[in-house]
Amino acid sequence: MDYKSIQADEIEALSAIYDDMTIEYDDPVLRIIFPSMVTFVFIRSASYPVDKKCPEVEIPLLHDKYLMCNKFDIVNCMKVKGQEAAVHGQVCLFEMIDTGINFIRSTHASATNAKKAPPPVQRTKVDKTPAKAQKNKSKKSAEEEVVVIEKKSMRTATDVIHRIMWDDQIDQTEVIVGYLDRFVGIMERNFASFNWGDIATLSHAETAIPQHRIQYFSWRGEVIWDKRCRMDRVFGSSGHEVITFTPKAHTEDAKEVVQIKPAQASFVPTFHSNTDRPNAFLCFRIQDTAIVELLKQVQSAIISRDPRLASAAIPLQRLHCTLVLMRLKSIEDLWTARRVLSECQGLLHFTFPNNSGVQIKGVGHFGNRVIYAHVEPHAGLTAFVTIVKTRLAAAGIQLVGNHDPYVPHITLCKLSRELNRSIASIDHNSYAAYANVNFGTQPVSDAHLCSMAAKVQTIDGFYQRFGCMKNTSPELTRIWDFTVSKGQVVVLRGVPGSGKSTLSQCIQEYCSSHSLTCQVCSADDFFNGTYDRSLLADAHASCKQSFTNALDAKIDVIVIDNTNLQVRHVKEYLDAATTHDYQASIFELGAPNVQACIRRSCHAVPLEKYSDGPEPFIDGHIHTKIFPAYFPAPVDATSSIQSQNIGYGAIFLDKPSRQRLLQQCRPAHEKVLADHVTVAYAPSATTLSNLHLGTTIKLLVIGEASNNENQAVVVRCPEVGAWENEGTPHITISISSQGSAKNSSEL
Structure with missing residues (x-):
């Protein structure tokens, strides 16, 4: 759990809400300064707010105008209000600050009204009321004024959320949440798109919003609770008229509108109107029979403890590890996603060469609502997910529901919203015996683009698939015509993804068929499957050492498989080849569409970095041969277009x-x-x-x-x-x- 991010979000929200406030932050002390009024000092725990503890609060400075306020009373009412939110695992500084300020203002207003001078006495009429009685009368009048000024505490956003969740008369899909986005401002999203449990229960596929950011709720287009103007029509705590919630009327016509034809369901993803929910995901399947059998035992242990959880278990044929969640808004988005993923095929093969895989070990949970099997940390997998997300976003695909940092896991059981009404959580003891079990290694042979629609039936019981990325080296049509001979060094040049590695394979095959020894020297060999840009200098140093060793060993044909876009990089190899009496040649791969090549590359390189291509190399003594890069059409990209x-x-x-x-x-x-x-x-x-x-x-x-x-x-x-x-x-x-x-x- 990234506590620092949650705490930083809260500070951002406070800055947006209070224009007249100054914040001084020295972890864990947070100083909130309201000039000409008060200074609050909060001390938050390292794991706040997930630890459900209200921050400690002090008031070191109170303006002279408000000295009639008792600091002890202010702090007490702030703590009470803060604990109401903290007990649900939510941040609570806004509630505490708002309560403190309202208390100070209310006390000041009461004292001011109590000190008002009595009306002037007419000289013609003498008030003969005894002094003691007048004093009591004045005191009673002041008390009555205080009662008028005091405001009743308004029910919180947490109270409204609980009412919406548990009131059967309220359809959650009809409720809109207006919340403060720290970059955009006020935004609206459907209530049903959020996970309203504790932050600790949040799974990778769910979305949450800190409740202090909530500004209002609306139902069927009508605002029912608004923090900004202190309006509560859900409970009536603000004095406003309470709204009557009525169930949504269902008509036959409405059913016909939302019904999906069976013919469409086999191809078209669910392009639902809720833009905050993903409708497609990229994943790899869990199909190793030994692993599946062990995971089945975990599910059986959970169900045997509570048979009601049978429906919470994920079907074995649907076990998978999610990589990226996305929302496809149209068929065009589907084509785009498939093309981008086809261009990432080389990246998948580079990440998991020879169908290598990931280690699955132990069982964990998200708030005991989602039980999952751990996927052991794999640097290559994390990098693969990051690159794919970047490329999909660059192509205009909306990424929804993904969490950073990426935590790979395999969901085994999950409480649905309906089950959660009767089952608060899954008993930890039911799966504790599997907490450290090594389930085995799952090979990653392919990745699937799937629909989130769980009800669509498929032949093998898995999710509906829109595309498959095979873990094989991308096959480019070998359209190059070349010859090499003994004692030759070939320096390849070209942007990432233009086909250099494939060309080097062709040269190796040519040498093998002509009884020539051949060695390919590449900086990629240094990374051993996990590309790290920070080690690029070491990788090139290793490549140069391999090249020197090949020269000393008198290898017949030596190939340098790097981008070599700058002339100085090329000359280093050419000079060394000449010194060892090798004939030097340059094979350059032209790329009219540099960006398409880079997207197909197996490395995370910026699209704009190589926009100019190789630096021109002019040397009359060196033979340079230009080869075209090949752009295969993605499978089925235009299959449905006439x-x-x-x-x-x-x-x-x-x-x-x-x-x-x-x-x-x-x-x-x-x-x-x-x-x-x-x-x-x-x-x-x-x-x-x-x-x-x-x-x-x-x-x-x-x-x-x-x-x-x-x-x-x-x-x-x-x-x-x-x-x-x-x-x-x-x-x-x-x-x-x-x-x-x-x-x-x-x-």
């Missing part, structure tokens, strides 16, 4: 890009477009097969033009596989009521 049904192919702008463009180029006409660059009208089947569908590219705007009907900008585009649209690549910004987007090309 070319006769396509109007046009284009590069489409995402929302941030479109907004940025419109900020720089203000629309001149009433109809605003600014959404795409046309690549081909009515594209042929050949064009479709060559287009890099689903890839993310960068456009450079280099000019603008407009007339009475059209407004457009000229763009510079990278290689996208094919281009049939005549004229200058451009984006139509706006057109008049009489204009046509097709006329923009004439500008």
